[in-house]
Amino acid sequence: MNRSMALGVLSLAMTAQAMAGSDCQPSKWGADDEVGNANLIDAGSVLKAAELIKTGQTYSLGITIDSATPAFPPRGLSLTVVQPNQQDGAEPLFGYTYNDDIFTGWLGIGSQLDGLGHFGTDHEYYNCNRAADFSAITGLTRLGIEKVPPIVARGIVLDMAAHHGVDHLAAGQAFSVEDVQAVEKRQGTPVREGDVVLFHTGWTDAKLDAEPALWASTAPGSSAAVAEYLAGRNVVAVGSDTWGLDVVPAEHPEKPFPGHVTLLQKHGIYILETMNTGPLVRDGAYEFLFVLGQAKVRGAVQMIINPVAIR
Numbered sequence: 001m002n003r004s005m006a007l008g009v010l011s012l013a014m015t016a017q018a019m020a021g022s023d024c025q026p027s028k029w030g031a032d033d034e035v036g037n038a039n040l041i042d043a044g045s046v047l048k049a050a051e052l053i054k055t056g057q058t059y060s061l062g063i064t065i066d067s068a069t070p071a072f073p074p075r076g077l078s079l080t081v082v083q084p085n086q087q088d089g090a091e092p093l094f095g096y097t098y099n100d101d102i103f104t105g106w107l108g109i110g111s112q113l114d115g116l117g118h119f120g121t122d123h124e125y126y127n128c129n130r131a132a133d134f135s136a137i138t139g140l141t142r143l144g145i146e147k148v149p150p151i152v153a154r155g156i157v158l159d160m161a162a163h164h165g166v167d168h169l170a171a172g173q174a175f176s177v178e179d180v181q182a183v184e185k186r187q188g189t190p191v192r193e194g195d196v197v198l199f200h201t202g203w204t205d206a207k208l209d210a211e212p213a214l215w216a217s218t219a220p221g222s223s224a225a226v227a228e229y230l231a232g233r234n235v236v237a238v239g240s241d242t243w244g245l246d247v248v249p250a251e252h253p254e255k256p257f258p259g260h261v262t263l264l265q266k267h268g269i270y271i272l273e274t275m276n277t278g279p280l281v282r283d284g285a286y287e288f289l290f291v292l293g294q295a296k297v298r299g300a301v302q303m304i305i306n307p308v309a310i311r
Contacts, residue, residue, distance in 0.1 A: 139299015
């Protein structure tokens, strides 16, 4: 065995040992993959999803946010509107006046997309990426939000509140795989490969404005088994009208947010939080074309979004 071959074998062995030691789950799309199940989206899948448009009605899935919007601590935002070079009697440029704005804040507030570099276990993230190798204070060098392609897919919303006969699920109430399957059947909206799956719990409609502190401190949500179930169905993204998707408090308090680990870290499935699902379920719009093109801030972990559903 020559020296270069020996070094190659040693490198492979060390990589395999590191992977085994960390129990990471390599991407099915290969070692260089940074976009996970967004790889499922292609021209054919988009054309198929576009066939769902029957009326042309659109739904804004993002909520309106401001400095008072509750968020996962210590997140917050501020907005300052300014008139550059127009103060103290300054002559307007060419006679024009204008406003500009300065946004200072976190990108994980309100309706948001969790990228694959957002959540990991012991500093390990999607596709066996170690934080020390890609997470810099100036931005991620891998798994950044700018890598996410346009997400255009069949979308479905599963009305978990209606399934339980209530306007909204209770704080800390988890729904199970059996609940999800029952709603799939009742609505006639089975989960399929490549889907964007949203859950309606009624939590944001009921509590965000009326009881913001309660809204932000607890939530109904999916059980750990639901995330595993949806990963097995090979979906592109999973979202909810709650701020964290997973049930809070967790079923096992020592391991909160298990769905984030399953979906983001292990399977490259995106998470959509605080989705405005109320109008969809009120109109019975359980199946639709889902469209998302997030702001492409290089190295960002997550992004404030306003996806659109079209039926």
